[in-house]
Amino acid sequence: MVDAARQPLIEVKTFTEVEKVEGYVGNFVVTLREKSKYVRADRCNGCGACTKACPVEVPNDFELGLAPRKAAYIPMSQAVPLIYNIDMDACIHCYKCVEACGALEAIDFSMEDKLVEQEIGAIVVATGFSHFDPTPMTEYGYGRFPNVITAMEMERLNNSAGPTHGALIRPSDGKSPKHIAIINCVGSRDKRYNTSCSNFCCMYAIKNALLLKQMHPDAELSIYYIDIRTPSKGYEEFYDRARESGIRFIQGRPSEITEDPDTHQLFIASEDITLGKVIEREYDMVMLNQAAIPQPDQNHMSSVLNVAQSPGGWFMEYHPKLRPMDSPTDGIFFAGACQGPKDIPASVAQGSAAASRASRILHSDSWQIEPTVAVVWPDRCVSAKGQACGICARACPYGAIDYTKGLAAEVITAKCHGCGACVGECPHDSITQLHYTDAQVLAQIRTLLAIEPEKKILAFRCQWCSYGGADLAGTSHFEYSANERGLRVMCSARMDADLIYEAYRLGAGAILYSGCHPQDCHYITGQISGAKRAARLEKIFERMQMSPGRFRTEWISAAEGDKYARIINEMQATLDAIPEDVLKAEIERLRPEMSKRLTKMGEVPGVAQAMAQVDFIVDEMIGKEKGA
Amino acid sequence: MSETPKLVLFQCQWCLFSPADQEWVDSQLPANIHLIKVPCTGRINPLYLLNAVQGGADGIMISGCLPEQCHFKTGNIGARRQLEEFSDYLSHIGYEKERIRFLWLDLQDRGIIQKELAAFEAQLEAFGPAHNLATRAVESAGGANA
Amino acid sequence: MSGFTDPNTLSERVKAIPGGEMLMMCYSCGTCTSKCMIQTKLEGSYNPRRLIREAVFNMDDDAFADKTTWLCTACDLCYTACPQKIHISGVINAVKALAVESGKKTPYQVAKVDESTCVACGLCEKICPYEAISLVEKRVAFRGTITVASVDAGKCMACGLCTAACRSTSIRLAEDYNDAELIDSLLSWLETERVSS
Numbered sequence: 001m002v003d004a005a006r007q008p009l010i011e012v013k014t015f016t017e018v019e020k021v022e023g024y025v026g027n028f029v030v031t032l033r034e035k036s037k038y039v040r041a042d043r044c045n046g047c048g049a050c051t052k053a054c055p056v057e058v059p060n061d062f063e064l065g066l067a068p069r070k071a072a073y074i075p076m077s078q079a080v081p082l083i084y085n086i087d088m089d090a091c092i093h094c095y096k097c098v099e100a101c102g103a104l105e106a107i108d109f110s111m112e113d114k115l116v117e118q119e120i121g122a123i124v125v126a127t128g129f130s131h132f133d134p135t136p137m138t139e140y141g142y143g144r145f146p147n148v149i150t151a152m153e154m155e156r157l158n159n160s161a162g163p164t165h166g167a168l169i170r171p172s173d174g175k176s177p178k179h180i181a182i183i184n185c186v187g188s189r190d191k192r193y194n195t196s197c198s199n200f201c202c203m204y205a206i207k208n209a210l211l212l213k214q215m216h217p218d219a220e221l222s223i224y225y226i227d228i229r230t231p232s233k234g235y236e237e238f239y240d241r242a243r244e245s246g247i248r249f250i251q252g253r254p255s256e257i258t259e260d261p262d263t264h265q266l267f268i269a270s271e272d273i274t275l276g277k278v279i280e281r282e283y284d285m286v287m288l289n290q291a292a293i294p295q296p297d298q299n300h301m302s303s304v305l306n307v308a309q310s311p312g313g314w315f316m317e318y319h320p321k322l323r324p325m326d327s328p329t330d331g332i333f334f335a336g337a338c339q340g341p342k343d344i345p346a347s348v349a350q351g352s353a354a355a356s357r358a359s360r361i362l363h364s365d366s367w368q369i370e371p372t373v374a375v376v377w378p379d380r381c382v383s384a385k386g387q388a389c390g391i392c393a394r395a396c397p398y399g400a401i402d403y404t405k406g407l408a409a410e411v412i413t414a415k416c417h418g419c420g421a422c423v424g425e426c427p428h429d430s431i432t433q434l435h436y437t438d439a440q441v442l443a444q445i446r447t448l449l450a451i452e453p454e455k456k457i458l459a460f461r462c463q464w465c466s467y468g469g470a471d472l473a474g475t476s477h478f479e480y481s482a483n484e485r486g487l488r489v490m491c492s493a494r495m496d497a498d499l500i501y502e503a504y505r506l507g508a509g510a511i512l513y514s515g516c517h518p519q520d521c522h523y524i525t526g527q528i529s530g531a532k533r534a535a536r537l538e539k540i541f542e543r544m545q546m547s548p549g550r551f552r553t554e555w556i557s558a559a560e561g562d563k564y565a566r567i568i569n570e571m572q573a574t575l576d577a578i579p580e581d582v583l584k585a586e587i588e589r590l591r592p593e594m595s596k597r598l599t600k601m602g603e604v605p606g607v608a609q610a611m612a613q614v615d616f617i618v619d620e621m622i623g624k625e626k627g628a
Numbered sequence: 629m630s631e632t633p634k635l636v637l638f639q640c641q642w643c644l645f646s647p648a649d650q651e652w653v654d655s656q657l658p659a660n661i662h663l664i665k666v667p668c669t670g671r672i673n674p675l676y677l678l679n680a681v682q683g684g685a686d687g688i689m690i691s692g693c694l695p696e697q698c699h700f701k702t703g704n705i706g707a708r709r710q711l712e713e714f715s716d717y718l719s720h721i722g723y724e725k726e727r728i729r730f731l732w733l734d735l736q737d738r739g740i741i742q743k744e745l746a747a748f749e750a751q752l753e754a755f756g757p758a759h760n761l762a763t764r765a766v767e768s769a770g771g772a773n774a
Numbered sequence: 775m776s777g778f779t780d781p782n783t784l785s786e787r788v789k790a791i792p793g794g795e796m797l798m799m800c801y802s803c804g805t806c807t808s809k810c811m812i813q814t815k816l817e818g819s820y821n822p823r824r825l826i827r828e829a830v831f832n833m834d835d836d837a838f839a840d841k842t843t844w845l846c847t848a849c850d851l852c853y854t855a856c857p858q859k860i861h862i863s864g865v866i867n868a869v870k871a872l873a874v875e876s877g878k879k880t881p882y883q884v885a886k887v888d889e890s891t892c893v894a895c896g897l898c899e900k901i902c903p904y905e906a907i908s909l910v911e912k913r914v915a916f917r918g919t920i921t922v923a924s925v926d927a928g929k930c931m932a933c934g935l936c937t938a939a940c941r942s943t944s945i946r947l948a949e950d951y952n953d954a955e956l957i958d959s960l961l962s963w964l965e966t967e968r969v970s971s
Contacts, residue, residue: 139855141736189801190857226803255809255855258646258738267646267738269814271804276821278808280647634967636960642811642849650815662963664956667947670901671934679957683964699811699849700933701903710938735851 005080024414025331028120036111038086043106046082053100058090067163072097122358129337132187132291145259146172154287172264177284184225188291198292200343206242222248292341308524314340325354372418378408380430392422397524419523420494429604439610448485450618453507465516468558478565481572492530505594510550517555549574632660633686633752640669640692642699646738670703674714684762687752691731784832793864800826806852838873847931874928883948884930889914892944894921898936906930
């Protein structure tokens with residue numbers, strides 16, 4: 001941090017919040033709230049006279065409340081820039097600090113927060129993670145038993161610059177603990193709190209235990225664990241060293257900590273899995289290794305930056321394997337634990353990668369974006385004719401559509417990510433998506449259903465999940481019905497109702513409407529629009545008394561090849577169960593219903609010509625096959 | 629009156645989670661406390677309380693699990709209803725309510741029962757012995773055992 | 775890959791019974807075992823984690839003979855503690871149901887009804903936390919065909935609630951001390967206490 005602050009080309013802005021991010025890759029306009037410190041940065045010399053004079057004491061956040069701080073303070077000794085700060089929530093306005101500051105006149109109570117707009121080319125988000133508060137896990141008694149502390153509190157207690165100057169003491173009586181237990185997976189790998197593994201805590205527990213062992217060779221340390229995970233280079237060797245040094249590893253998650261109310265000694269009951277026995281052991285102090293969780297304001301940041309979140313709340317990367325440092329939004333990158341819990345080497349690697357990705361943008365005059373952007377036909381947009389609409393603007397997960405009543409909707413191309421949600425939602429077919437125009441998709445549907453359509457299962461797949469699932473089913477040789485015909489669109493939100501009606505009009509036997517699992521959506525809320533539409537369609541088809549199972553909605557991830565194959569096979573079985581004449585009669589019965597809903601389709605530019613061409617090609621093809 | 633109070637302790641066999649506490653209750657209970665271990669507080673027949681009162685017990689302590697921690701799902705809920713109501717009845721006929729103490733223990737409680745028993749004893753000492761209802765003991769003291 | 779699993783294996787049969795669905799999610803952390811009061815207070819070899827392993831690996835004989843199968847009273851302390859949210863007592867109950875189905879009987883005592891005095895008032899049926907007691911029509915010696923309470927040995931967990939509730943002292947645990955003995959010992963203690971003090 002100090003090094004970064006010394007770099008002439010790096011401007012460090014601390015105590016500053018991002019209020020708003022507008023614009024697009026290379027041209028962001030970021031509104032920053034520079035919070036007032038009530039101390040003028042140009043005058044403060046960091047002497048600390050104000051802190052000495054300040055009579056107010058409040059808990060020190062940096063020391064996790066283990067030590068006090070004054071209302072005039074620096075957050076920590078390595079703070080950059082080294083400028084004091086007045087905590088207005090705690091200040092009693094005695095102005096002793098002003099007196100102490102004297103001729104420097106650095107303290108200014110009239111300061112106010114400043115809103116600053118800055119033009120930014122690329123954004124790297126490195127907001128880190130937060131710690132799970134183990135108070136709700138009453139079985140471990142954190143908050144109730146003074147000698148049960150968290151890993152971060154232990155970190156401060158064992159730090160030579162910490163509140164005890166590195167003396168390890170029990171909070172209850174100030175004595176030096178001899179028997180210390182560390183409990184892993186507190187709140188992580190736990191469906192009641194955080195399902196995921198917090199990645200670094202195994203190593204962190206071992207590191208803490210070894211540090212304590214080095215400082216206090218007579219201390220007895222036990223680590224309670226479910227599994228010890230040491231997957232990176234040198235980690236297993238570190239684990240070996242810990243065992244060698246006499247640290248006890250106990251496999252078995254403790255169920256309960258009890259405390260002797262007089263001595264504040266702690267008793268941990270756990271099953272020693274390897275012995276198959278429950279053993280109660282006594283300790284002087286217990287450290288809870290809490291889960292890493294997203295920052296408490298992660299949701300807020302996600303909406304400010306307009307980037308999606310993965311299940312669990314972390315920021316979602318563009319691609320988990322191939323582009324882990326890119327956000328789905330061009331020009332915004334992730335570094336470190338804000339994207340998922342990771343240790344220092346991984347954070348550093350990701351940070352460097354993100355910086356180099358960002359510098360590519362800063363050094364470019366032009367930038368290529370996804371070609372599948374949305375385009376409005378202004379003459380078809382009802383808003384231009386004075387009707388209130390704005391459905392497209394509401395459907396857009398990125399706020400890329402400008403809607404003003406009386407004017408045709410307008411797509412900000414650089415912001416558009418090409419999900420097609422607006423295209424799917426527009427009831428007037430006034431928007432299209434390049435490379436996935438209605439004409440193109442309809443042409444594919446016609447071709448796929450040209451021969452014996454009643455035997456076909458038409459599968460609408462989303463590019464990111466169910467298409468990948470189908471692909472995996474193929475590469476893994478999971479057999480599924482050969483009657484399946486796959487059709488790719490970018491997102492389940494693009495699966496326009498018109499496309500489904502047209503497929504049924506052409507006589508499709510069954511249709512699969514598939515996409516990502518909710519939360520996994522590549523386009524933030526695309527799947528949600530898709531799911532709503534699918535539910536609507538299901539109801540419509542039920543009213544039409546279509547045989548159940550002919551329209552099916554499924555959410556399949558790219559890793560679920562087996563599920564894809566199973567679903568297609570189930571759909572084939574459903575189709576097989578309907579006698580052929582009954583199915584054909586049903587298709588004929590519903591054809592006019594479908595046509596009724598498709599009256600506008602022909603008006604869409606390009607559709608009529610595309611249909612004519614496709615019909616011609618298909619006829620030629622069939623003719624050739626028959627001739628052969 | 630400096631007589632040590634006679635105390636009957638009904639203990640549900642699950643409520644003391646800590647092995648140390650259970651051991652103390654099982655083997656080191658003072659002579660003036662009589663332990664009756666039951667599978668569940670729900671197993672305590674109100675008849676036992678009545679007999680204890682008639683026999684001249686100065687106090688009765690019933691220790692069981694917290695409502696949501698009952699080993700038999702709802703046993704202690706039934707016991708609470710039944711025994712507290714019965715203690716109301718006993719107070720109505722002259723056995724003070726303070727002489728019956730319920731102790732609902734949490735899994736994490738440790739060393740509580742010793743303190744509670746001591747506190748209860750001190751309270752009973754201040755109260756003095758319960759004579760007025762000890763009909764049975766008087767009878768048996770005179771002749772045949774009940 | 776067909777994804778076909780033999781539905782006759784113990785693990786699949788347990789999963790098919792409501793409560794046993796989550797069987798395979800266990801990662802063997804041992805929380806349930808150390809939370810369990812039976813294991814600390816009654817039977818050291820009691821181990822729900824091991825029973826789950828036995829069920830996962832289709833070890834029918836071991837699972838049915840395991841004391842865990844028969845002693846669990848479904849107090850569900852472990853359910854709230856389980857980090858995988860497995861309904862452990864549901865799994866154990868499923869194993870028990872399969873054991874009963876295969877003809878096994880509980881090796882532990884259960885409540886017994888004295889049919890010569892039972893008046894079929896139904897108090898025990900209402901108070902039983904395990905729905906183990908029902909009123910049935912039965913031919914009873916000297917009383918003809920009458921309605922009496924009947925205990926399902928597969929469900930009874932020997933808590934004794936019925937004994938305390940019964941107004942005609944017609945139901946009791948097989949090896950339980952009887953009320954008279956207990957009261958006698960109480961009174962004789964009070965007596966000696968009086969003499970000594």
